[in-house]
Amino acid sequence: MSSQHSRAISDSQFKALAKIIYDRSGIHFPETKKYIVESRLSHRLVELELDDFDQYIAFLTMGPYQSDEFQEMFNRITINETSFFRNEPQLTVFERQVLPPLLEARERTKRLRIWSAACSTGEEPFTLAIIVHRALGVRLKDWNVEILGTDISERALKVADTGEYSSYAMRSTPELVKHRYFREKNGLWTIDEGIRSMVNFELHNLKDRLAAKRHGIWDVVFCRNVMIYFDAEMKRRVVGMFSDQLAADGTLFIGHSENIRDVNDHFEALPYTQGFCYQPLKASATKAA
Numbered sequence: 001m002s003s004q005h006s007r008a009i010s011d012s013q014f015k016a017l018a019k020i021i022y023d024r025s026g027i028h029f030p031e032t033k034k035y036i037v038e039s040r041l042s043h044r045l046v047e048l049e050l051d052d053f054d055q056y057i058a059f060l061t062m063g064p065y066q067s068d069e070f071q072e073m074f075n076r077i078t079i080n081e082t083s084f085f086r087n088e089p090q091l092t093v094f095e096r097q098v099l100p101p102l103l104e105a106r107e108r109t110k111r112l113r114i115w116s117a118a119c120s121t122g123e124e125p126f127t128l129a130i131i132v133h134r135a136l137g138v139r140l141k142d143w144n145v146e147i148l149g150t151d152i153s154e155r156a157l158k159v160a161d162t163g164e165y166s167s168y169a170m171r172s173t174p175e176l177v178k179h180r181y182f183r184e185k186n187g188l189w190t191i192d193e194g195i196r197s198m199v200n201f202e203l204h205n206l207k208d209r210l211a212a213k214r215h216g217i218w219d220v221v222f223c224r225n226v227m228i229y230f231d232a233e234m235k236r237r238v239v240g241m242f243s244d245q246l247a248a249d250g251t252l253f254i255g256h257s258e259n260i261r262d263v264n265d266h267f268e269a270l271p272y273t274q275g276f277c278y279q280p281l282k283a284s285a286t287k288a289a
């Protein structure tokens with residue numbers, strides 16, 4: 001380790017920092033992930049001219065720039081892996097099984113609200129916008145479709161705002177979709193302006209229940225590949241929050257390697273093997289659609 005460019009984290013410093021991260025975000029770093037925290041933050045200590053992680057913890061918790069530094073820390077420690085059309089079989093369930101009856105149920109109000117929670121760099125909400133665009137076709141102009149992408153990482157949302165992506169982000173995108181909804185120049189893919197205008201982005205920490213409440217009731221929530229970083233308590237909290245914020249006939253989609261079995265008093269699984277999706281239990285479904 002070069003003392004010029006990196007700083008080592010001791011077990012007790014890691015414990016203290018992991019608790020701070022957990023209290024703020026629900027992200028659980030077990031001992032085995034100590035190297036991630038160390039490697040991602042040690043350069044930050046060098047930038048700040050801090051000698052060790054004790055000083056960093058003090059800076060983070062007592063300094064005048066606390067909230068800026070929390071943001072900077074989350075920009076660095078979050079794992080933002082994503083892609084367009086990630087897990088296509090699940091999206092097919094959304095497109096063929098969930099969306100058609102939902103659009104029928106909303107035919108009177110012509111209002112559809114979709115939340116992509118923990119959307120990283122925006123590929124997921126843009127994918128959902130493409131699917132809704134495809135489903136509504138020319139009828140889209142008569143509808144009020146709101147798609148919101150939120151994340152705790154400001155840096156990830158800045159990428160989302162540009163609407164420009166590398167070929168890597170496009171790796172699971174069907175050819176037809178690429179040509180219909182993107183413009184490519186020098187290996188950079190720019191999303192169609194019509195799709196871009198269907199999606200808004202906002203900074204949001206899934207721990208913040210009040211902010212979630214302010215966003216109102218959603219017809220569909222996608223929350224994929226983030227609950228793997230949470231412990232049972234945080235998962236319970238987040239699933240409870242989704243149950244408050246979903247319409248009675250709304251649907252929650254989670255990641256294919258995640259489960260909410262042990263923390264779920266609110267939802268029942270829909271019978272689609274590839275769907276990983278849930279609807280509010282009828283007994284608790286009291287909100288108006």
Ligand SMILES: C[S@@+](CC[C@H](N)C(=O)[O-])C[C@H]1O[C@@H](n2cnc3c(N)ncnc32)[C@H](O)[C@@H]1O
Pocket residue numbers: 025026027078079080081082083086117118119120121124150151152153156204205206207223224225226229255
């Ligand atoms: C692996 S990405 C998943 C992106 C997308 N949902 C997908 O499945 O492709 C996980 C994202 O969760 C975000 N995240 C982690 N903890 C969060 C929290 N407490 N609140 C909001 N977002 C969080 C990270 O910043 C990261 O962008």
